[in-house]
Amino acid sequence: MGAWRSGLSGQSISQPSVHFLEVNMIAKEISEIYPDIGNIEELVARWEKAFPSVDLVAEAHQASSWETANPRRKKKLHGQFLNNWFSRAQKNASSKSVKRRGLTVEDVWGGE
Secondary structure, X not given: OOEEEXXXXXXXXXXXXXXXXXXXXXXXXXXXXXXOOOOHHHHHHHHHHHOOOOOHHHHHHHHXXXXXXXXXXXXXXXXXXXXXXXXXXXXXXXXXXXXXXXXXXXXXXXXX
């Protein structure tokens, strides 16, 4: 698409990428659930790369529900808590896709 013109100065500036807009939308939703997390856009960009099989917003809602159901185990470091939560979700998603395909661990990792 190239660039678009600014109405004020007439300077050409580049359009934000779709990925940038998606990260910002996800960051906004997660920050509504966990407003205490700083640098949320940066974290979401990293989480998107690290956990490609995870629906970050849905998992953040599940994590929040877990905290509500377990008030004595409520976490203080929500960024770290979500990172661990997403990591487990990624592992579960990976193992489910292997099971769905009828593959064994040896098929995936080349067992001897």
